[in-house]
Amino acid sequence: EVQLVESGGGLVQPGGSLRLSCAASAFTFRNYAMSWVRQAPGKGLEWVSAISKGLSTYYADSVKGRFTISRDNSKNTLYLQMSSLRAEDTAVYYCAKPETTETTGGGMGSPFDSWGQGTLVTVSS
């Protein structure tokens, strides 16, 4: 069974930095584009960032220039380096896997069939 396990969340002050990790198992990680999706408390889902198999990266306008997505295929792990954090970045961050390996533009063309349990990031002084 596919498993995605996020870690690295916590309380950080505005302007601070945090790195999230997502450990993947039970599928061939290197063959899939991967994404981060977040959900602010009591709010809906927002796609944040994606990275393709070929390491091309994609970002929502709301995080562009502040967040960096990366992956280590030798460790089957996805990362999200977050800097210049703002109160509005407070959310549960999920990593998500597309249903198929045949995607474009960082996972487009496929829904997410597997999600992690999420890790909470709280930006507050």
Next chain:
Amino acid sequence: EIVLTQSPGTLSLSPGERATLSCRASQSVSSSYLAWYQQKPGQAPRLLMYGASSRATGISDRFSGSGSGTDFSLTISRLEPEDFAVYYCQQYASSPRTFGQGTRLEIK
């Protein structure tokens, strides 16, 4: 970016009743790349439908999806207690992928 608008915001129904949820896109969603997810409190979203009308693995046939272009719907034929949750539509045709704001299905 494609904006998805879900309606109603909240739907109050009783077990055994039929639920119909709507998702309208601001522009045509090509190839019907429209998915539906179910989310229960404290849990990650779960994929229900993809390609507008295909059920994901393990999803009950009480769930069905339809639509194309800009208008899509999710129907739950006979509500079970475990169906009461929040439902999101998502388009994955055009970058950035976007989600609707959600419909909360609550027990009447």
